[in-house]
Amino acid sequence: MTTQDIQKLLDKYFEGETSLEEEASLKRYFQGKDVDPSFRAFQPLFQFLESEREASLSPSFETRILTQIQAENRLRMRRITIYIARVAAIAVMIIGIVVLFPKQPHMNDSIAINWAQYEPQTDEEAMAETTAALQLLASKLNGSARTATKELDQIKRSASVFK
Amino acid sequence: MNTQEFQIQVLPVKDKLFRLAFRMTGNALEAEDLVQEVFLKVWNGRMELESVQNIEAWCxxxxxxxxxxxxxSKHWQTRTDEEPIIVETHEASPYTITEQQDTLEHIRQIMHQLPEKHRQVMELRDIEELSYEEICEVLSMTMAQVKTNLHRARQAVREALIKLNVSKN
Structure with missing residues (x-):
């Protein structure tokens, strides 16, 4: 690259308009030994940017992370196993209860009353049933009338005291 | 995602994460611990990874x-107390090494004097070589904000470098 090319790129860089490729070209140029004296002021910046990229984690870090991840996996599997075991235990308990204590039949469900057997079968039977029912009604009404007469007599006797 | 996929797709970003965490916390041990936490978080939430477009930016x-x-949550030491990173240089005399380290330390000071957002954008672009879209995602900024911050940061660094060069000469 010519000095003019570098100048253009530098101007573009400081304006914040360079692409990553152009920035890589500038970094390569300033890492070299043939930096034009007119650009020397900017060389430390690009050296600094490169040096900052050297900071890295120790090689054992990756192994440590993978070990931790595997430990997390084992822990997760153990949690899942415990959860499944709990669900299975509850299911076995429910099945056991159902098998050992079957549902008792309900009284209302098993005994159905056959009301048809009390129905009168002939006209004579129907007449007899009706007569018996009316006689029962008449005796009840007669009893009530006697009670009412007694009550009225008592009221009359009580009222005569105030005359 | 299984362990092997995790190893191939996620773990390679470890150094970028470390540098980001180190720059923010100023403590190498804390930064390493933080990267570990990030990976465990990503592993435990790996079901979400399918919807993630850029794993690196997400991490x-x-x-x-x-x-x-x-x-x-913690009281941190100020960044000025941190130990400077020792840069390994080859084929150079002890005098040159010291001079280079001094110069790099000057640049570090210039960077640290930038407003936080300017510095973060410039570090992600110029050190970690992230695309503008990735920077938007990492810093939750719009494209316009990223470009403005980068422009201002580089302009400030340019002026400081020219001043430094003048004072040396």
Missing amino acids: MRIAKNLAIDRLR
Whole structure:
């Protein structure tokens, strides 16, 4: 690259308009030994940017992370196993209860009353049933009338005291 | 995602995460611990990874948020107390090494004097070589904000470098 090319790129860089490729070209140029004296002021910046990229984690870090991840996996599997075991235990308990204590039949469900057997079968039977029912009604009404007469007599006797 | 896929797709971002965490916390041990936390978080939430378009940017965003949480919850030493990173240089005399380290330390100071958002954008672009879209995702900024911050950061660094060069000469 010519000095003019570098100048253009530098101007573009400081304006914040360079692409990553152009920035890589500038970094390569300033890492070299043939930096034009007119650009020397900017060389430390690009050296600094490169040096900052050297900071890295120790090689054992990756192994440590993978070990931790595997430990997390084992822990997760153990949690899942415990959860499944709990669900299975509850299911076995429910099945056991159902098998050992079957549902008792309900009284209302098993005994159905056959009301048809009390129905009168002939006209004579129907007449007899009706007569018996009316006689029962008449005796009840007669009893009530006697009670009412007694009550009225008592009221009359009580009222005569105030005359 | 199984362990092997995790190893191939996620673990390679570890150094970028470490550098981001280190720059934010200023403590290498804390940064390593934070990266570990990021990976465990990503592993435990690996079912979500299918909907993630850029795993690297996603991991860096988690690291940035965790670092902010830690910085908020603890009293940290100021960045000026941190130990400078020793840069290995080859084929150079002890004098040259010291001179280079001094110069790099100057640049570091210039970077640290930038407003936080300017510095973060410039670090992600110029050190971690993230695309503008990735920077938007990591820092939760719009494209316009990223470009403005980058422009201002680089302009400030340019002016500081020219001043530094003048004072040396």
